[in-house]
Amino acid sequence: MVYRYQSEEDAFEDPEPGSDLDVVGAGPPPPAGPSPSRFPAPSLPRPNQLVLPSNQPPPAPRVTPSVAAPRSQVYTSAQPVEPSARRGGGRLWQVVIGGAAVLVLLALCGLGAAALLLDRDATPQSTPTYQPNAAPSASVQQPQDLDSRDTDQAPLTAKELFPGKDLKLAEGQPAYQVLKTQSSGSCAVAATDEVADLLVRLGCNQVVRATLRSPGGEHLVTTGLFNLTDRANAERARDRIRQILDERQGRFLGLTAGDDTDALTSAPARVGWQVRGHYLAYALVVRADGTAVKPGDTKIREVLFDMLEAHLSKGVLQRRADIGTAGQPTGASTDGSGSQSGGEDGD
Structure with a gap:
């Protein structure tokens, strides 16, 4: 994956007048003389450019006679922009701190579960009152089914x-x-x-x-x-x-x-x-x-x-x-x- 880092040097905007990234051909008209080259020659940045004192006027820009470049041709710095070591180090610390927080949270959850288990073991278990699978008591008998002589066999008297x-x-x-x-x-x-x-x-x-x-x-x-x-x-x-x-x-x-x-x-x-x-x-x-x-x-x-x-x-x-x-409801x-x-x- 490619990341695009934003910096002052990586801005696709029109450069300010007087900078090293100014559009060629933006100065005064070229002097009379032989026919200049048909292709614009960009002014490359100087790596060891000295910073002038603030009380001296900046030197005049060097202008190469040429045909004015189209307005859409904007040149950026030739040096690739690399992510700073400080920003990468900050991301690494975020990962380390996040991992440590997760470990602490897991440890707290484990302690809470252990406390619940100990409390449940210490509490005496009560006998449940409802047992759905328990066999019916021998003293409780089923009601007599009157719908057939097969289930109601005793004759009337x-x-x-x-x-x-x-x-x-x-x-x-x-x-x-x-x-x-x-x-x-x-x-x-x-x-x-x-x-x-x-x-x-x-x-x-x-x-x-x-x-x-x-x-x-x-x-x-x-x-x-x-x-x-x-x-x-x-x-x-x-x-x-x-x-x-x-x-x-x-x-x-x-x-x-x-x-x-x-x-x-x-x-x-x-x-x-x-x-x-x-x-x-x-x-x-x-x-x-x-x-x-x-x-x-x-x-x-x-x-x-x-x-x-x-x-x-x-x-x-x-x-x-x-x-x-006992308590059998009356049949319809x-x-x-x-x-x-x-x-x-x-x-």
Whole structure:
């Protein structure tokens, strides 16, 4: 790489008048005589030129007769300009001082790292509280999966669904009276025609149900669970049942429990159903006196909610899902409702 050093001698500018670098031909006109040379003769600097005292006028410049040179021809000193030893020495000292500063900085960083290591070794290590790879405690069990009979193999029992003669859903509220329970391996005993065929076709192998009298005795309800193979089949049954009821191609059956419960087989009924896991819950409600159900009867809606949601889903099936664990969230359930006319008891 070539460096260009700037100095007073290396300036590409017009020289001052009277200097040794003045342009040839800038003085007075040449005297008369023979024809001068066609080429300008530059005035070379004199290495051993004496410095005149300041009180004497400078000597007149020597002028060689010639043709005036073009204004663009400017001559510089013939001596090459070399970098001074002092400037090179200064650059060397800068490199030396910079290297020494880097060494000092590295030494300070090393001392700081050593101090941190010593401090960490001196501090007692605490046991981490979170261990992602640690095996779960043997006392904590996984929640019961209700989506299939493969993971929920225990069959339903009447005692599990209706353990006593009275069914109280909340403290301070009157209880439902349990009149009769039934557990059967044939799902057709609780339905007729296409509803029964649908349940059998989708793998229903068990139904557990009971008949209860509402608080105050105004309504009778038969409610229970159908045990299907998995959640997918339970949802298929839920979706198809509404169409079958609307077309009057089948119906759910009530469970009579004496002469005063005949309305379950003859009176118009209001029915509801919903799915949780591989179970299909249903409830059939009639008025105890056998009269027709009014469209805006809020009491029947309360009975359906009490049986399907409060008792069977959040009560029975939630306890089954909570086997061996605590705090399991309630699974989402889907339901339906409809009405059907009276018919024969399938018990």
